[in-house]
Amino acid sequence: MSQWNAPNLIAAIDESKGLTDKGYTFLDRDQKELFFSWDDLRAEAMKRAAHLRKYGLKKGDRVAMVLPDGEDFVPTFLGAIWAGLVPVPLYPPLSLGKLDSYKDTLVAILNKAEPTYLITLSKMQQVLWAGLTHVKSLKGVITAEELKGPAPEGVSQDPAQVSDDDLAFLQFTSGSTSTPKGVSVTHGNLRANAHAIMVDGLKTDSAVDHGVSWLPLYHDMGLIGFVIAPMFHKVQVTFIPTMAFVRQATLWLETIHRVRGTITFAPNFAYALATKRTKAEQLAKWDLSCVKAFGCGAEPINSGTMRTFVETMSKAKLKPEALLPCYGMAEATLAISFIALDETLSTDVVDTEAYQKQRAAEPVHVSKLAEGKAQEFVNCGKTFPGHEVGIFDDQGNRLGERKIGEIQVRGPSVAKGYFRDPDATERTFGGGWLKTGDLGYLANGNVYIVGRKKDIIIINGRNYDPQRIEWLVDDVAGVRKGSSVAFSKPGASSEELIVVLEARTASETELEALKESVKQRIVEQMQLTPADVVVCPVGSLPKTSSGKLQRSKTRQQYLDGTVGKEGNRSLGSNAEKVVLARHVAMSLLGRSRHRARRIAEHALEVKSVTDALGKLKLAGDYVSNRIGKLF
Amino acid sequence: MATVHIPTLFAQAALEVSGKKIDTITGQTVIAKLGLDSVAVMELVAHFEEKLHIRMPDEDLAKVQTVADLGNLVKRLMPPGSEVTW
Incomplete structure (x- = not known):
């Protein structure tokens, strides 16, 4: 039985008082450490709660958060919780050329959540501003830098009073762009799931256990698994920036080895990536025998990937029983089994x-x-x-x-x-x-x-899961891994299987040979003959913002006869530049509009002509300053 | 004084990260259309950073669309006097 029995997250933060030996450690990109003891985290939460209250925010108000780094995200999230606010964690802009679709998703989510403020880094502001004028509920932006400053005078730092049924935060799932869905997670849900994970599942001991995570904090597995549940049960955690892991996957295992981590979780793809990037000298150096749980969930688990990982890491003393397949989803807070x-x-x-x-x-x-x-x-x-x-x-x-x-x-x-x-x-x-x-x-x-359920393919009364067919296709030499899509279309007597994949082929003969091997592989393993195999240029199939292929959209394009055509349609650099230019312009416009609104609000309070002139000059300076800087 | 040819470096990085030989890279090449997944793209960024001893801030990367954009960013981050071409 865990010695920690806080009735809710606010009480769990409060239990941190005086605990200075352990807490959360944030690594930066250069692996420099920033340590917050439990006691520090409580103090930060109180201080940030006061800052947020100064903006007039009160219990139940939503605050959106776009904070890529754990050292900003975690104390701010805890501060919002402490004040009884409902944080809405959102993912930061993805790198390299996805800004337009990012902005659309962001605006759709914000309009659903209706936050009063958005908290972000001052350097992110300019990137985000383009979309924010489309969000009516927003009164403005609060920067993380501001929340770091000393607590404002005369504002309460007391914990909010919450009951089990009160909303704790909103977890947006990666649904479609037009209709984002935010899971309403209550304080009761958090306590129940934290107990399930940390006590029933992992049997944690705060004297021994040490979590290591590179998972994004706007995602349920990273946020509940490594921020909220460990806060309830006082398990120390070392956080690696997600981007640092992606840039250098072995940093994950290196960190576990170095800090003697005992608990870590990741989706299937991370195990594949870590195995691929690990070098022999690292295996010889690492001792991963400390790990009791290498949790794997959040996407379909490929037994082959996991076996290869266990086999490879056995050279680094990984215990095979450390591998912990699990099942969960945001709608169940996080963990189900x-x-x-x-x-x-x-x-x-x-x-x-x-x-x-x-x-x-x-x-x-x-x-x-x-x-x-x-x-x-x-x-x-x-x-x-x-x-x-x-x-x-x-x-x-x-x-x-x-x-x-x-x-x-x-x-x-x-x-x-x-x-x-x-x-x-x-x-x-x-x-x-x-x-x-x-x-x-x-x-x-x-x-x-x-x-x-929605992807299942039924052919001649038999059920096939497209993921399994796609895994088979991935194994065929010449096919780009993770770039095949299987679906069905109505045929003469039953549904028919269609496989669409991306590959580079030099000649017609090569193309035909590839199609033949794909068919062969599916026939051998599934006793099912695809009615059609379509090979498309690399990068031409529709993908979600997180890079996953979109089955239903690919199917629609196939039925429309447009599949694979998108990538061939060369936009040219000018079209791309137009997109970017529009962004910069929108960003400027957004800022000026907001500024104008604020000035208008101020103007109502104008007491004298000098005062009004002063304010107008300020506005003018601001606009010319911004435009001068950007163009 | 360092001389960097972005398309060459890009092709090397892509080959190392994803095993793909991409030989038609110019300044106008749109990175999102090369068919590299988001993980590969970030690994590619890491490759650039390591080779050139620079740090590319995430908020700048968000605005990069083409190889030329990447070139401009690299140019800004390299020590003065370095020659960056594409």
Whole structure:
């Protein structure tokens, strides 16, 4: 039993008083450390809460946060919580040429969340301003630099009073741009999920455990897993900037080795990347025997990737049981199930025939895999005490052991719904169960995920998960990894399988040979012949802002006969420059408009002619100054 | 005095990071259209930083669209007198 039993996050922050030996350490890009003890974090939260209250912010008001670095993000987030505000963490602009789509997403999210203020770095302001005038609710921008300053006089630093049902923060999921959905996470949800993760799942001990994370803090796994849950249970954490990990993936394992980390989590792709980038001399130097949990979740787990990681890192003394596949989603706060700490990665090998036709997972011998007659699924463990996982068919009937259907969850971690979106809330949270949209089954209480419900391909009465077909295609020599899409289209007698992929081919013969190998691979492994294989130029398939291929959009383009054409349409540098120029212009306009609004507000208070002239001159100086600087 | 040819360095970096041989890079090349995923792009940035001993701030990178934009950024960050071309 954990010695920490704070009823909510504010109380957990308050329990930090006087604890000066451990806390959160933030590495910067040069690996310089910035340490905040628990006690420092509490003091920072109080101070920043006072700053925020000075702006007139009060309990329940939303504040958007675009803060890329942990040392700014974490104390500010805790300060907003301390003041009873509802932080809305947002991802910072992605690098290299994605600014336009970023701005659209940002504005859509802000208009849904309706924050009163946006907190960001002063250097980010200019990049963000272009979109902000489209957000009516915003009164202005607060800079992180300002929050660092000494607490304002005469403003309360007392903790807000909250109940379990009060909103703690909004977690926006990576849904579509036009209709972003913010998960309403309550204070009760946070306590329940923090307990599930830190006590039931990881059995943490604050004297021993040490988390290491490079996960983005605007994402549930990074924020709840490494900021909120560890604050509740006082587990120290070392944070690596996400961009530093991406730039140099081995920094993750290097840091674990150096600080003797015991707990870390990452999605599947990070394990692949870390394995690829690790060099022999690093393996010889590292000792990863300290790690008790290498959590893997947030995207489909590829058993091959994980086995390669375990095998490679065994040379660095990694214990195989440290690998911890898990299942979760933002709508359930974060975690839904973990495998036990002493278990290692395990998979279930089931009969393909029964899987595709009867929607049942019948275990068969592993040798059937090589014959292409079986499917392999990763065991994601059991759900936590007080929580329940059920499998349901489309009619809402609960299914039994090893029957495949939609995974649904209930319990204290399931969020309240989507913020100001009753229809979507009813669809997903209605009826007392959270409908995850994932297909899977239960065996001995363990959760197995087979795919996403909306993507499932049904051909001749058989069910196929596109992800599995795409993984097969990825293995074919010449195919760009992670750049294939499988979907179905109506055919003569049944749906037909279509595969679209990106590759570089030099000649017609090479192109035909590649198509043939892809078909061959799918036939061998799935006993399914694709009706069409389309090879497109590299970079031409539609992607989401996070770089994932968009299945439904690719399918639509295929049906419209436009797939792969986008990349060929050469925009030329001028078109791109126009986009950028528009940005700069919008940014300027946005700033001047805001400034004008502020001046107008001030003008109402003008007491004398001199005062008015002074204010106008200030405005003029500002505008000429900005324009002079930018052009 | 350092001399840097951005397209050459870019091609080297892309080859190292993603194993892709890209040989038609000019100043007008739009980076987002090269089909490198977002992780590869950031690794590529790291490659530039290491080779040239510079630090490219995230907020500047957000505004980079073409190889020429990258060149301009590199030029600004390199010690005075360095020759940066594309």
